[in-house]
Amino acid sequence: MKNELIVQKCMKCGATVIVKDPCNCNCGLECCGEKMVTLEPNTTEASFEKHIPNYERIENDILVTLNHPMDKDHYIQWIALVKENKVQVIDLYPEGDAIARFPYIPKSTIFSMCNKHQLWSKDVD
Secondary structure: OOOOOEEEEOOOOOOEEEEOOOOOOOOOOEEOOEEOEEEOOEOOOOOOOOOOOEEEEEOOEEEEEOOOOOEOOEOEEEEEEEEOOEEEEEEOOOOOOOEEEEEOOOOOEEEEEEOOOEEEEEEOO
């Protein structure tokens, strides 16, 4: 089973939703009177800001960090760890740190959500 995270975003107001148990009919959710867009995670860094999560294993945990600004208008909204059908999300806030700690789960995937540059991911070894 893949480590999927289905994230939909309203292109008008910027709201994001993590979709659990999708019906696989591509019907989508609506916000602001329009269908929300399903985001595909980026895995290649192409900008000055760092969006791809980095992690360091510390005993039975991983410490996830991003070298990314955490300004009021540009920040990492959340970091998630996904293994098959289990999702753990840590919400982040402007002017805080882009850091999260999760249990070490081999072959899981880390996702990060930037309010301007969308969804990013990295696999855990």
